[in-house]
Amino acid sequence: MTDKLIIFDTTLRDGEQSPGASMTRDEKLRIARQLERLKVDVIEAGFAASSNGDFECVQAIARAVRESTICSLSRANDRDISRSAEALKDAERARIHVFIATSALHMEKKLRMTPDQVFEQAKQSVRFARNLVGDIEFSPEDGYRSDEDFLCRVLETVIAEGATTINVPDTVGYAIPELYGNFILNLRQRIPNSDKAVWSVHCHNDLGMAVANSLAGVKIGGARQVECTINGLGERAGNCSLEEIVMAVKTRKDYFGLELGIDARHILATSRMVSQTTGFVVQPNKAVVGANAFAHASGIHQDGVLKARDTYEIMRAEDVGWSHNKIVLGKLSGRNAFKQRLQELGVAMESEADINAAFARFKELADRKSEIFDEDILALVSDESVAHDNEQYSFVSLSQHSETGERPRASIVFSVNGQEVHGESDGNGPVDASLKAIETHVKSGAEMVLYSVNAISGSTESQGEVTVRLQNSGRVVNGVGADPDIVVASAKAYLSALNKLQSKADRVAAQG
Ligand code: KIV
Ligand code: ZN
Numbered sequence: 001m002t003d004k005l006i007i008f009d010t011t012l013r014d015g016e017q018s019p020g021a022s023m024t025r026d027e028k029l030r031i032a033r034q035l036e037r038l039k040v041d042v043i044e045a046g047f048a049a050s051s052n053g054d055f056e057c058v059q060a061i062a063r064a065v066r067e068s069t070i071c072s073l074s075r076a077n078d079r080d081i082s083r084s085a086e087a088l089k090d091a092e093r094a095r096i097h098v099f100i101a102t103s104a105l106h107m108e109k110k111l112r113m114t115p116d117q118v119f120e121q122a123k124q125s126v127r128f129a130r131n132l133v134g135d136i137e138f139s140p141e142d143g144y145r146s147d148e149d150f151l152c153r154v155l156e157t158v159i160a161e162g163a164t165t166i167n168v169p170d171t172v173g174y175a176i177p178e179l180y181g182n183f184i185l186n187l188r189q190r191i192p193n194s195d196k197a198v199w200s201v202h203c204h205n206d207l208g209m210a211v212a213n214s215l216a217g218v219k220i221g222g223a224r225q226v227e228c229t230i231n232g233l234g235e236r237a238g239n240c241s242l243e244e245i246v247m248a249v250k251t252r253k254d255y256f257g258l259e260l261g262i263d264a265r266h267i268l269a270t271s272r273m274v275s276q277t278t279g280f281v282v283q284p285n286k287a288v289v290g291a292n293a294f295a296h297a298s299g300i301h302q303d304g305v306l307k308a309r310d311t312y313e314i315m316r317a318e319d320v321g322w323s324h325n326k327i328v329l330g331k332l333s334g335r336n337a338f339k340q341r342l343q344e345l346g347v348a349m350e351s352e353a354d355i356n357a358a359f360a361r362f363k364e365l366a367d368r369k370s371e372i373f374d375e376d377i378l379a380l381v382s383d384e385s386v387a388h389d390n391e392q393y394s395f396v397s398l399s400q401h402s403e404t405g406e407r408p409r410a411s412i413v414f415s416v417n418g419q420e421v422h423g424e425s426d427g428n429g430p431v432d433a434s435l436k437a438i439e440t441h442v443k444s445g446a447e448m449v450l451y452s453v454n455a456i457s458g459s460t461e462s463q464g465e466v467t468v469r470l471q472n473s474g475r476v477v478n479g480v481g482a483d484p485d486i487v488v489a490s491a492k493a494y495l496s497a498l499n500k501l502q503s504k505a506d507r508v509a510a511q512g
Contacts (some may be wrong), residue, residue, distance in 0.1 A: 005249055005258040006225040008200065009035050009242055010044040010415065011274060012057070013073055015233035019476040020450075020469045022224050024503065025057050029333040032061040032272050033348060035230075036068050038266040040242075042095060042225075047073040047084035053503075058084070062091035069093040069135065076100035076125035085132040093136040097167075098125050102140035102151055115150055123157050130162030137165040140200065144170040146184060152190050159193045159494040165225060166197045170213060171236060173206025177216035184221025200225035203240045205232060210240035212314030215248060218254060230274040230290065231282055243267045243288040243320070251315055271377070276382035279467035279478030279493075281454055288320055321345075323374060331366035335359050338377075345374060347381050365463075369484050373457040379465060379482040392417055392502050393442070393495040395481075398488050400430045410487070416441070416493060431490045439490065444498055446472040453486055466493040470501060477501050 012028050023031070028045070033468060038379060045061040046054040052300050062070045070091045072084035076098050088094035099123050102112055106116050122138070129136050138158045140146055155166055168184055175183075184201065188194040201217035203210040210232065217223040232241030249256045271289040275282050284291040294317040304311035321458060323344070329337060338359050342349060349355045358381050366372055394415050402408035410433035411424045423440040427433030431451075450469035455462040464486035468479045477500035481492025 003258055004042045004224065005256075005260055006198065006200075007219050007242065007246065007260065007262055008017060008042040008044065008071070008225050008227045009040045009229065010202075010227050010239065011035070011229040011233055011242075012061075013044040014227075014235070014239055015229035015278075016046075016235055017235045018238070018278075018280070019235075019282060020478040021233060022500070023277055023476060024500070025060055027277045028057045029060050031230075031277065032065050032070075033272060034266065034270050037263070037331075037348065038067045038270050039112075039261045039263045040068050041070050041261055042069040044071040044073060044097065044227075044425060046087075046127070048087035049080035051405050051446055055083060055087050055107060055236060057240065058087035058356050059090070062088050062094065066092045066467045069095050071095040071100065071137065072095050073097045074125075074129070076121045078125070079124060081129045081132065085234075086130075093135065094133050095137055096133045097137040098122075098129050098163075099139040099141050100125070101142050102146040102154055103142035104147060105145065106142045119150075119157065121156055122154050122301075123161055124164050126158040126161040134164070136163045137167055137200070138163040139167040139169050139237060140290060141169055142171040143168040144175050144180060145172070148183075148186065148190075152187060155187065156191045156193060159191070159197050164197055165200050166194075166225075167200035167202050167225070167227060168217070169201075169202040170210075172205060173204035173210060175203060175209065175213045177209060178220065180213045181216030181220025183399075184217045184223055185373075188222055199223040200227060200301065201240075202227040204234065205237040205239060205241075208237065210238070211244045211248065214240045214245060215256075218249075218258070231280065231286070232272045233274060233278065233280060241322075243271060247288050247315055247320065248403075264320050265318075266321060272375070272378045272418065273382065275478055276379060276465070279469065279480045281452060281465075290316075293317075294322055298504065326501040329362070329366070329372045329377070330370060331363070333366070333372075338362055341377060342381065347378070349381075354471065365484075369463070371461070373462075375456040375465055376482075379456055379463060382480070382482075393498050395492045395495055396420060398485075398491055400434060400487055402430045408433045410437045412437040412491060414438065414491070430487045432458050434491045435494050438494055442498060444470070444472060444501065446498070446501060449476065450478075453489070456491050464489045466490045468493040468497045470494075470497045472501055492493045 016395040046058045048055045048058045074084045084096045101510035193439045201214045201223045203213040214226050226245050228240040228242040228245050232238040246262050299310045361380050396413040398412045400410035407426045408430045409426045413422050422453050425433050425436035427436045449471050452467045454465045458463050463482045463484050465482045466489040477497050479497025480491045481489045483489040
């Protein structure tokens with residue numbers, strides 16, 4: 001058993017399964033590059049067989065990322081596995097992740113297969129995958145609720161067929177730390193060839209215990225891989241959060257005694273990138289990456305921290321990417337200072353042309369806002385704020401009028417495939433009027449299921465970051481927009497969500 005803990009990030013696959021969190025190819029590529037910068041060991045880039053779009057994402061990430069292993073999920077059948085192998089063809093290090101459900105409930109009700117059929121399919125698919133790629137992970141879906149004897153039989157066989165990692169998912173977040181840790185330990189002790197594979201934990205957060213369960217799987221069970229997502233993104237209550245696992249293992253090295261490859265200084269930038277891309281806002285009291293995670297509000301705490309930081313701080317904020325010097329740039333700052341700040345924030349720009357475009361947006365913002373914070377810069381360079389050639393709608397200008405006792409009106413100009421159009425409407429408030437003005441042209445028929453505004457840097461001088469979630473014909477998408485004027489931010493977020501609704505995704509769900 002090695003004393004290194006492998007960090008397997010599944011933000012781009014399991015995280016993306018969260019309704020509304022779907023990302024474009026460019027967004028995924030950008031996040032994958034950031035995960036590589038964070039030195040994540042394995043990046044699960046997608047589920048190649050689920051759609052052509054997912055195939056292209058996995059392929060693009062496999063071509064662009066050289067340091068991390070790139071993984072593609074596959075159901076236990078030859079077609080899925082072949083698609084994964086094809087998408088991963090150009091990867092420096094490739095892994096195929098094969099899964100099939102093993103709990104009685106899933107086998108009978110979902111797969112409508114007998115245990116013997118599931119056993120045979122698991123065995124054949126791992127044999128097939130192993131002929132294509134050397135690094136094979138096998139997951140018995142709903143493993144934690146599976147019959148232990150049956151699980152032992154399946155896992156022993158897939159290891160014999162060449163699976164190199166065995167992942168034990170708590171698919172529905174039902175586990176309790178001690179029980180889950182012992183479950184992994186029992187499997188490892190009962191399966192004669194268990195030492196031929198790395199054992200991995202994959203916990204969902206339905207009872208708020210995904211991180212605790214994963215740590216118990218490591219400490220009690222002896223697992224040496226944790227599957228997790230940035231900000232704990234994922235279906236329902238989400239997955240185990242990467243930043244919490246990493247900082248728990250680093251901060252309590254005295255207890256876990258494990259090495260990690262992660263460069264934790266990139267945690268905050270990665271968290272923000274994922275939050276801004278998906279529109280899933282990070283709660284202020286979230287461990288490690290929440291706005292209050294290192295803020296000491298009470299007088300006693302502030303006094304203690306000023307005298308000696310370790311009175312109330314168990315981690316150093318700067319070790320996970322928080323900077324003390326939050327006001328960074330203003331309207332007189334030059335391109336070099338801007339470029340350097342981007343580097344310090346861990347934002348890599350693809351080309352000089354991208355930096356120039358981001359700098360132009362920065363100058364425009366600095367004309368309207370006297371102090372530019374790190375958060376503003378990150379919002380500015382987030383994929384959502386960049387106009388993409390292939391996008392149908394983009395914001396041009398907006399005016400609105402609201403006065404006590406009068407119904408607000410808005411007039412908006414936006415472009416549709418490069419052609420400017422103008423819309424006008426009244427509404428219950430200025431935001432409502434602006435979005436209705438857009439709809440006078442678009443007539444999307446989409447239903448708004450979430451609207452939220454967040455002050456990026458905490459004061460009324462801040463930019464407002466708006467998230468809009470739209471639902472149409474069974475698809476749910478999030479759009480994000482940032483601007484010092486929250487009505488404009490709302491219009492941008494709405495147009496961004498409409499663009500995502502246009503990009504057709506016809507995908508197969510990984511579970512269910
Ligand atoms: O939660 C789960 O069971 C999964 C598997 C596909 C690994 O995500
Ligand atoms: Zn999962």
